[in-house]
Amino acid sequence: MIKFNPQDYKQLAALFKQYNNHDFNSNICSWIMWDHVYELYMEMHENYTLLLIHMHDTWEWLTPLCDERYRHEAMDAMQRYSNEHHFPFVLCEVLDDFKRWCQQAHYPFVYQRERERDDYVYDIAQHRDLSGKKMQKRRNHYNAFIKENGSDYSFEPLAPSQFDELYVFLDTWKNNHSHIQDIENELIGIRRMLANFDQLPLLGGILRIHGQIEGFILASPIDDELIQIHVEKVNHEYRGLSVAILKCFLESLPAAYTKMDREDDLGLPELRKAKLDMHPIYRIKRFRILPGKAEIVPANDNLLPQIKNLWLNSFPDENPLTTAFYFDKLYDPKQTQCLLHDDQLVCMLHLRDMELMMDGKVTAAKLILGIATDPEYQECGYMRQLLTHVLDKNTQIPLLIQAYDWELYKPFGFETSYKRRKTILRKAAYEGLEKHCDCCEDAAALLSLYNEYVQDKNGYRIRDLSYYQDYLIPYAKCSGRILIHRSQDEIDGYLVYDENEDQLIVNELICRSQKTANAMMCCICDSDKEIIVYHVDDEIVGDTIEEPSMMSLHLPIHENNFISESL
Structure with missing residues (x-):
């Protein structure tokens, strides 16, 4: 290895021009500017050139400069040099094209995102x-x-x-x-x-x-x-x-x-905001490559702290109370799959058993939820690997999934099987209506109304008394409430909502009539927050869009499919 001499830059500049990756690491001016901070060493061979940087007492490789046909030869030389000189083999600031090539070549590597270097x-x-x-x-x-x-x-x-x-x-x-x-x-x-x-x-x-x-x-x-x-x-x-x-x-x-x-933005929040405010047309993504292997294992007690932390940090609608409720009441380590690197949780997904009423028959199904990847490992293909593993083990049973990005799951065969409407409530439309809403913890009454409501529906979840007693009623207390409406001393409607700093969100609305739905909207429209209502049948006044509520695999799709589940 020879230390790069800025005075002899022309040779390296010629190589950058020949093997241009169209990023700032392919610009000789960058290396002349920062050579006193990032010491660059190079070793030229007949078919490839190796680049090694030294900074803060660490040694890391850059992508070798060569034609694709010589990449294996260059990688072997890099690993051999690392072993002979007793420092870890690590590639930094790798572009997506080279990362995908390594994955397709099945190298025993682990990949991490270097978002701060984009x-x-x-x-x-x-x-x-x-x-x-x-x-x-x-x-x-x-x-x-x-x-x-x-x-x-x-x-x-x-x-x-x-x-x-x-x-x-x-x-x-x-x-x-x-x-x-x-x-x-x-x-x-x-x-x-x-x-x-x-x-x-x-x-x-x-x-x-x-x-x-x-x-x-x-x-x-x-x-x-x-x-x-x-x-x-x-x-x-x-x-x-x-x-x-x-x-x-x-x-x-x-x-x-x-x-x-x-x-890049160096991982500095203010600099990142400034760069995003300038509206980039794209970002050149960078990755880090380490020796190692990712493995898929069921959850265990040792992983639980990492699982809880990833859950809380991945889902913006979760808070410490709802997270504690989930792991106390619903979490099943046998139904939780984890992908690890050196005992570090890379990504996870959770499964929950449920029964659906599909075409008049009780049908066993599984809900996939809690899909999350540590940001350090995102965009490296690990969730694809984990989800493929789970799908391969569940080829016969219907699978349901909710998602923040529905397009991600279409390549796996998931289809939109349930839809709902999302309405930003126009509060003025409900002013002056009478309010007859109360809080409720009567599980039997709520179950009875639900069973009545789904009689003309398909694909709905079969609920029992424990669903309300052990899950819905206590869960609603974590961040919201359950309100009921009575008509002639009989419950004829209920809604479940939660709140954050800016919004009141109705996640479930079960009513016997449109009149009841209107009355229930009147009960919540006094809130000074934006009100979002998720609903299926009832007409709610406001700005409304139709959207998926659930995707599925191995499940018939009908116009009257209905489901209202999140956990």
Whole structure:
């Protein structure tokens, strides 16, 4: 291995051009800028070139530079080198294409997401012209800048004659910011690049206000269409200056450049928000590859803390009370499948047995729920692996599933078998109606009304007294209530709702008549929160859409299928 020497960059630049991955790691300017922070070593062979980075006392590989036919040879060499030099074999900042190749090659690897290292890629025309609804906020900032400084600013393409003045501006900028060490490293990198300005394919410019440099932008091409923005520094006392300098710079570029890469967000929430607010057209996803093997096992007591933590952190509608209820009353480790890496929970799914009334017959089925993946392992194919494992073991029994993203499950054969309506309640429509609602814990009365309601339905869950006594009534107390409506001292309707900070959500509405449904809406419309009602038959006044409520596998689909289940 030979340490990369920025003075001898042309050889590596030629390799990057030949094996361009169209990201900032394929840009020689990036390595010249950051070589003092990320030490890069390289080893050239006839069929491939190996790249190894050293940072914070760790050694990690980058994707080898070679044709696909030589990837196996390069990977063998990398693993052999790691073993001989006694450091773990790890690949970092791997792009999706190479990750999929490794998976298809069945290497004994584990894959992790490096979301903080994703490149954000933007449409140049959109940010140059500031056109369209998405650019409204940036357009407002730009117009404010022009109004304030229209005759007092100028943009100049970057030139060596500006460098002394530019360094003074950068020192002033540094002194007005915290994280001095990180800024010092960046300024060293800027000086390294500008020291090679005549030899590197650098682009950029400065923006003056009243003759003083108040903004600086530095970029370079990654390929014939994509440029990388390395640096953008402005005096934030001028509103809209960052928008203005980027617009001026993009206007100066040849028309062939259509996209710009603004690098990663380093996992910093504020930086991530800023990059997302600029509306990227896509992100270049990055992954990490480690030696190891993922295994699927049933849940056990040792995994329970990890399972609870993943459950609570994965589902926005859960809270500590509902989570505690689920694991105290409903959780079954024998029905919970986990995928692990080195005893760490990667992903999980839970199953619950239920009986459905389908075409007049009692039908055993399973509800799949609690599907969750640790964010560090998302988009690596592990949930697909786990779900395939469960489906292969349940080929005869009907399976039901609820999802936040229904499209994910269609490739597995799941179809929309149940639908419901979602209505944002128009409260004014129910003003003035009489209110006759009470809280209720009469399990027998609720069960009786449910059984009456489903008589003309198909595919519904068969409930018993314990369903209400042991599940629905105590569960509703965790975050909401059950309200009933009476007519002539007889319960003729009930609804189950829960609440969060902003919304009241009716998850189940069982009524004998439309009149009862109206009365029950009147009972909740005093809430100052937005009210969302999920319903099937009743007409609820408000903005309504139809949506799936459940998908299924191995289950007949009928127009009158009805189900109202979540746990």
